[in-house]
Amino acid sequence: MTDSPTDVVTMDKIVALCKRRGFIFRSSEIYGGVASTYDYGHYGVLLKNNVKAEWWRAMLQERDDVVALDAAIIMHPRTWEASGHLAGFTDPLVDCRTCKQRFRADDLKAASCPRKPSKHPGEYDECDLTEAREFNLMFETTVGPVREAGATVYLRPETAQGIFVNFKNVLQFSRRRPPFGIAQVGKAFRNEITPGNFIFRTREFEQMELEYFVPPDEADRWFEYWLAERFGWYTGLGIRADHVRLREHGPEELSHYSRATSDVEYLFPIGWSELEGIANRGDYDLLRHAEFSGDKLEYVDSSTGERYVPHVIEPSAGADRSALAFLVDAYDEEDVEGETRTVLRLHPRLAPVKAAVLPLVRRDGQPELARAVYDRLRPVAQVEYDEGGSIGRRYRRQDEIGTPWAVTIDGQSVEDQTVTIRDRDTLAQERVAIEALPAELRRRLEAPWRTPKPGAPAPQPDSTTA
């Protein structure tokens, strides 16, 4: 067993596993693919749906003060004037007149000159770079049947603005008073010139955003609260505490709207990278939308008459990069009886499949009994039946997709109606009566999950959240 999965995991191994097991494919692959665009296959959909369901659970089911929202991707174009995206959501780009390529002017060191790959653009004699020009990152399209007659609209570059423009409706119809939050999960689109690193940065991605509205004098306190809360969400779902950290933005990094921002960062194979940004946005957004819409966006206490514009704390997470972090953190290889076993040590609540039902052999009534066991478990959770190939090979397959428990039907099962449950991580086997299996699976799914993972150092959240 390795001491730490960071010793063995690489992005190439994750990409290969994702393709081999049908988690994630290159998009439109039969047409040569689309750059930096990916499609989720069977286990990928189940994993990502579980990530989103856990986020919703943390926001809605486990708290009283957050309501859900699902706004349209194509919003009123005034939204992007008010938010500042139309004027300021840009990257500075330069063209090379020689090689006709385009680069981010502020990140030339990250690119190679196509003619002389050992040099950066502008460093090679033949490079002939233009001045930098600002290009907006929003995808533009037209509503109405023809371009000349239609209205220009944008694919939202973030879900947040859908929340701000609905603030008044939610306040009016959901009987809320600050502090309260509005949560949204959905697609956003950014026409980035340099996406990359698998599903870490893509032009089309899914956000999980909370806008938490608070009395102005409580903003600092709630900012600290959400830092701890969101850090704990990742570690609670199994991310090793020493693979995740909070990093405070310096003054030069802060967006114009932000009074304070900290990123939750994960130690990806590409280095520490942002999983989630948590920002104290002050009253910037509500004031801007009030100005552009002419509506008052404020809270009025009907009993005291007190009125104020709430301040906003925004924990903004990426569903795709969270899924990637859970995959990377779960990835492990270990030596079992002279062979390398690849295993995803996913938290059971995130695992695409909760249990696999496997007859030891394809005869002696075992497949029939296994099918009956399978039918009893499927109302409880997503389970799989597999009778193809040797039992060892079937275990390895389930290990690779992170299935926490394998239920094996053997010769004894046919005689005494018991089965073994094999634990993905410890490989321990426990014999259980078939009668008790549904309740046992439910119990295991609801029980607190063991931490730390095998081989991982003890979590030290205090040292990283300090």
Place this chain on the structure above:
Amino acid sequence: MTDSPTDVVTMDKIVALCKRRGFIFRSSEIYGGVASTYDYGHYGVLLKNNVKAEWWRAMLQERDDVVALDAAIIMHPRTWEASGHLAGFTDPLVDCRTCKQRFRADDLKAASCPRKPSKHPGEYDECDLTEAREFNLMFETTVGPVREAGATVYLRPETAQGIFVNFKNVLQFSRRRPPFGIAQVGKAFRNEITPGNFIFRTREFEQMELEYFVPPDEADRWFEYWLAERFGWYTGLGIRADHVRLREHGPEELSHYSRATSDVEYLFPIGWSELEGIANRGDYDLLRHAEFSGDKLEYVDSSTGERYVPHVIEPSAGADRSALAFLVDAYDEEDVEGETRTVLRLHPRLAPVKAAVLPLVRRDGQPELARAVYDRLRPVAQVEYDEGGSIGRRYRRQDEIGTPWAVTIDGQSVEDQTVTIRDRDTLAQERVAIEALPAELRRRLEAPWRTPKPGAPAPQPDSTTA
């Protein structure tokens, strides 16, 4: 109690309830809204998430032969050449040179002349209509930072094509053989000139599509199978069997790719309208993508060497219009003690909130005990706590959002640790020990739901599926 909800429900009542209770708002309302675009509020998100979860459950958890997929919205543009959308996904439109308005040429009777609303476009003397021209319904945008340098791409007008272009990957990596299906839930976009009827037809909408691949000689049988299966999904989730029907397309209605299509239709207040189309698409899609990609898209049996292009049965449902149908079908008004009670008789699995925990009064230790009860139930399901206003008013609120059970904490509760459970539909109250509540809630959520709804005629699926 009314005999049938169709007697009382209207689209206006549904729209008003959706706004009043925060299910669905006009999009970007502070900017005057966006035509035919809606945002889902708290209860709307919960309802629609439940609709999608039930579709996934029926496709994945309750069957062995379907795998999930989540493809990108912006696909390779060759996809739309192969699918025929680039050439043929058009509406014929005419302009009026007098009033500068644009109309669907094939549906002028549905429009009013802006100058003379009692007449249709073209009927009034001053109308001066152009010849009809074909306009593509796909939203177009550009990948890459500037239009002149970027590639033209399209927002997918259906999720189906994401499945066809991934057929080869899924076949290779998921060890499937026909018959098997690939299921997808996601947004699609159509630049319709005449959307309308609330969330029934919008430019941005969410599909739940299955492409089911079968041996060619089994296509007719599987087509019939999916008609019955999908009809049963709606009635199983509480839609009255006499409010839903299957309607076979006539030869003149069939799309060019379709060998047979039947719609599942629901009796909306606007009349019988399509909920879901179920089509026998033959081998059209796989052959087209094989032709345009140069890849072989066929199934090869490795043991027999048999090879063929599977035929496709496609049940294609709308998540938004399904949610609307569930709302409409659940809507009821009845007279209770001289007052009109509005109630959503939603299936418990679809209901946004499963139980409300309500202290009868705000004193005598009842709120504290109610909070404790609430904390015990929230790990089980989405539950709500409410102590504001009279108990009657709080019941009405929960009735309007369709909460199946209200758990009331009264004077006796504080003494003997029991509560009453009030049934939304029958108004019957049952006293239960607090200790037993979590298991009781779980049991009720998993139990078969009573059908028919109060006041509804007995389901007669045989007569409508025949």
